[in-house]
Amino acid sequence: MAAAEVARQGEGCRTVPLSGHVGFDSLPDQLVNKSVNHGFCFNILCVGETGLGKSTLMDTLFNTKFEGDPASHSQPGVQLKSNTYDLQESNVNLKLTIVSTVGFGDQINKEDSYKPIVEFIDAQFEAYLQEELKIRRVLHNYHDTRIHACLYFIAPTGHSLKSLDLVTMKKLDSKVNIIPIIAKSDAISKSELTKFKIKITSELVSNGVQIYQFPTDDESVAEINGTMNAHLPFAVIGSTEELKIGNKMMKARQYPWGTVQVENEAHCDFVKLREMLIRVNMEDLREQTHTRHYELYRRCKLEEMGFKDTDPDSKPFSLQETYEAKRNEFLGELQKKEEAMRQMFVQRVKEKEAELKEAEKELHEKFDRLKKLHQDEKKKLEDKKKSLDDEVNAFKQRKTAAELLQSQAQQAGGSQTLKRDKERKNFF
Amino acid sequence: MSELVPEPRQKPVVPMKPVGINANLLGYIGIDTIIEQMRKKTMKTGFDFNIMVVGQSGLGKSTLVNTLFKSQVSRKSSGWNREEKIPKTVEIKAIGHVIEEGGVKMKLTVIDTPGFGDQINNENCWEPIEKYINEQYEKFLKEEVNIARKKRIPDTRVHCCLYFISPTGHSLRPLDLEFMKHLSKVVNIIPVIAKADTMTLEEKTEFKQRVRKELEVNGIEFYPQKEFDEDLEDKTENDKIRQESMPFAVVGSDKEYQVNGKRVLGRKTPWGIIEVENLTHCEFALLRDFVIRTHLQDLKEVTHNIHYETYRAKRLNDNGGLPPMTVETEENHESNL
Numbered sequence: 001m002a003a004a005e006v007a008r009q010g011e012g013c014r015t016v017p018l019s020g021h022v023g024f025d026s027l028p029d030q031l032v033n034k035s036v037n038h039g040f041c042f043n044i045l046c047v048g049e050t051g052l053g054k055s056t057l058m059d060t061l062f063n064t065k066f067e068g069d070p071a072s073h074s075q076p077g078v079q080l081k082s083n084t085y086d087l088q089e090s091n092v093n094l095k096l097t098i099v100s101t102v103g104f105g106d107q108i109n110k111e112d113s114y115k116p117i118v119e120f121i122d123a124q125f126e127a128y129l130q131e132e133l134k135i136r137r138v139l140h141n142y143h144d145t146r147i148h149a150c151l152y153f154i155a156p157t158g159h160s161l162k163s164l165d166l167v168t169m170k171k172l173d174s175k176v177n178i179i180p181i182i183a184k185s186d187a188i189s190k191s192e193l194t195k196f197k198i199k200i201t202s203e204l205v206s207n208g209v210q211i212y213q214f215p216t217d218d219e220s221v222a223e224i225n226g227t228m229n230a231h232l233p234f235a236v237i238g239s240t241e242e243l244k245i246g247n248k249m250m251k252a253r254q255y256p257w258g259t260v261q262v263e264n265e266a267h268c269d270f271v272k273l274r275e276m277l278i279r280v281n282m283e284d285l286r287e288q289t290h291t292r293h294y295e296l297y298r299r300c301k302l303e304e305m306g307f308k309d310t311d312p313d314s315k316p317f318s319l320q321e322t323y324e325a326k327r328n329e330f331l332g333e334l335q336k337k338e339e340a341m342r343q344m345f346v347q348r349v350k351e352k353e354a355e356l357k358e359a360e361k362e363l364h365e366k367f368d369r370l371k372k373l374h375q376d377e378k379k380k381l382e383d384k385k386k387s388l389d390d391e392v393n394a395f396k397q398r399k400t401a402a403e404l405l406q407s408q409a410q411q412a413g414g415s416q417t418l419k420r421d422k423e424r425k426n427f428f
Numbered sequence: 429m430s431e432l433v434p435e436p437r438q439k440p441v442v443p444m445k446p447v448g449i450n451a452n453l454l455g456y457i458g459i460d461t462i463i464e465q466m467r468k469k470t471m472k473t474g475f476d477f478n479i480m481v482v483g484q485s486g487l488g489k490s491t492l493v494n495t496l497f498k499s500q501v502s503r504k505s506s507g508w509n510r511e512e513k514i515p516k517t518v519e520i521k522a523i524g525h526v527i528e529e530g531g532v533k534m535k536l537t538v539i540d541t542p543g544f545g546d547q548i549n550n551e552n553c554w555e556p557i558e559k560y561i562n563e564q565y566e567k568f569l570k571e572e573v574n575i576a577r578k579k580r581i582p583d584t585r586v587h588c589c590l591y592f593i594s595p596t597g598h599s600l601r602p603l604d605l606e607f608m609k610h611l612s613k614v615v616n617i618i619p620v621i622a623k624a625d626t627m628t629l630e631e632k633t634e635f636k637q638r639v640r641k642e643l644e645v646n647g648i649e650f651y652p653q654k655e656f657d658e659d660l661e662d663k664t665e666n667d668k669i670r671q672e673s674m675p676f677a678v679v680g681s682d683k684e685y686q687v688n689g690k691r692v693l694g695r696k697t698p699w700g701i702i703e704v705e706n707l708t709h710c711e712f713a714l715l716r717d718f719v720i721r722t723h724l725q726d727l728k729e730v731t732h733n734i735h736y737e738t739y740r741a742k743r744l745n746d747n748g749g750l751p752p753m754t755v756e757t758e759e760n761h762e763s764n765l
Binding site for chain 2: 013014015016017018019020021022023024025026027028029030031032034035036037040061062063087089090091092094135136137139140218220221274275278279280281282283284287291295298299302303
């Protein structure tokens with residue numbers, strides 16, 4: 001059977017009126033119920049110098065005492081400590097992960113302080129990217145560890161941002177939603193606070209640091225988000241101690257000159273922070289992380305690996321094609337390298353062989369020479385021996401001859417002597 | 429507590445076992461407002477839903493879809509005139525409409541398959557349909573694999589396929605079995621007994637039982653599939669639907685009549701008016717509630733999380749794996765060299 005024809009009426013779909021109640025207005029409820037059954041994830045990163053009250057603020061925000069001992073100032077480098085908690089409120093299960101920097105700002109040389117933080121954030125994105133690129137993946141059950149919000153704690157100096165703060169925030173602003181807050185703001189008076197906030201905002205703007213802006217496109221929250229945007233950075237105070245004020249128990253800090261109430265909007269911006277972070281924009285923070293920061297990371301990572309999008313009308317699945325091309329290229333390079341190595345090896349072998357041959361030849365020559373020498377020597381010796389033998393023979397001959405002569409002479413002499421003796425005898 | 433010491437090539441953080449805190453909550457935090465936040469966001473973005481209707485012509489497919497969504501979303505074919513040729517192949521016609529109710533905007537696409545089962549030789553007439561479904565998955569996959577992705581990938585995948593069974597009263601036809609066998613693996617199939625006003629109550633129950641038996645014997649898993657039940661609650665609810673109500677015996681109509689002082693959708697016959705939304709007359713209301721009011725989101729999720737993922741895994745396996753997994757082995761090779 002030939003291929004089917006698809007007749008699709010394009011994107012300009014008409015709106016059709018309904019003549020009765022269909023019931024799909026329960027769709028958002030269905031979606032929400034499914035998400036509730038699934039549970040939510042929220043990950044907060046707290047960046048700030050040691051002793052600025054990060055852990056206390058987290059405790060205050062979530063109305064509970066998270067575990068942990070305060071860190072010391074003598075850390076050798078910046079580390080990140082991560083804790084996960086399961087919080088439950090009515091029917092909502094929230095998996096809250098709080099990551100804190102330990103030892104930030106304590107070193108003498110703070111040039112590399114931002115690096116562990118950036119690496120941590122990238123590692124979370126990388127984990128998600130790896131999961132997304134798997135063949136068999138379980139994305140809907142994936143425990144999302146990407147950082148949704150970064151609370152940057154600014155020390156309450158009252159002057160301006162420290163250079164460490166500027167550098168770190170600049171590095172983080174494209175990777176995570178930054179919400180700057182002024183910590184321990186009970187150390188600053190009201191007038192100083194306004195000046196401080198203005199100074200901070202202008203410094204951030206002049207350095208091009210993009211902090212998280214609360215979204216103003218949805219009418220219901222546009223107004224409140226708009227006003228809150230003007231109050232950034234929030235000046236907060238954290239406290240888990242409860243004191244009796246009036247006839248209610250409230251979270252507060254007691255000083256000899258008065259009591260600072262955490263949830264009093266005139267005293268600090270804690271309530272605003274809680275509203276914005278949790279009650280109004282939690283979902284938006286998650287969405288921004290996924291659609292903006294994660295997509296940016298993914299795009300950069302994939303481009304770094306050498307993949308490009310081809311035009312829409314070229315072959316499908318361009319990633320695969322690029323991969324094949326890269327693979328072939330790589331294999332070609334491998335082969336070339338192998339060839340080069342082999343050539344070098346062969347050459348070396350040849351050289352060595354020549355050397356060895358040379359040496360062998362030399363040895364042979366030496367051997368020949370020595371042999372010749374030996375033969376010469378032998379011959380000489382033999383000659384000498386021969387001559388010696390000759391001499392000996394000659395000597396023997398002479399000896400025998402001499403002996404013979406002597407014996408002859410003796411005989412003759414003997415006979416002569418005999419004769420003489422006879423004559424002597426006869427004489428007598 | 430987990431301490432993360434940053435190294436040059438850092439492994440991703442392994443989330444440690446979470447500490448459950450419930451009893452320590454001293455006051456209201458406001459976490460449950462996330463439900464409202466999520467709801468507002470989804471209402472703003474709107475929903476997509478793509479429903480496919482498959483069945484021989486004359487079984488009342490278009491009428492049923494119009495009745496389901498209470499609007500003229502599907503154009504009824506008035507049969508083939510002498511001038512029009514009967515299509516030699518199965519055509520796929522997808523028409524999109526935007527409907528709105530209670531502030532919720534839905535882009536509904538009805539995919540019609542005229543010509544299915546109408547030829548004399550119906551061999552492989554499910555192939556164009558299977559091809560179409562896979563093409564939609566392919567389109568989505570292509571968008572997902574892009575480097576610069578769209579914020580919201582347009583979803584044209586078929587979320588639900590209503591298969592119309594002819595009310596013969598005997599059993600399923602071989603064509604029905606073949607179609608459902610092939611397609612229950614790629615899409616959510618909801619079998620529906622069309623024109624159920626031709627059967628009496630007893631005939632209906634018997635027919636349904638026989639159909640269920642045959643589907644089970646042939647290993648056809650229609651929606652809701654047993655293996656995708658997430659928890660006990662889902663399982664009991666879905667079991668009840670699977671074993672008692674499905675396949676729904678429906679009657680469709682877009683004409684209104686006056687019954688007992690109310691205006692109802694129905695079919696007028698000499699022997700009475702069949703009320704479409706009356707549960708004692710037919711199971712249309714059950715089908716509507718099932719598909720739209722309770723399981724619409726689930727249909728979309730099963731399509732996305734299971735059918736699409738299966739297609740994707742198969743597609744990537746055939747091509748030898750997706751880049752970063754094997755690029756890492758390449759990196760290892762390089763370092764070894």
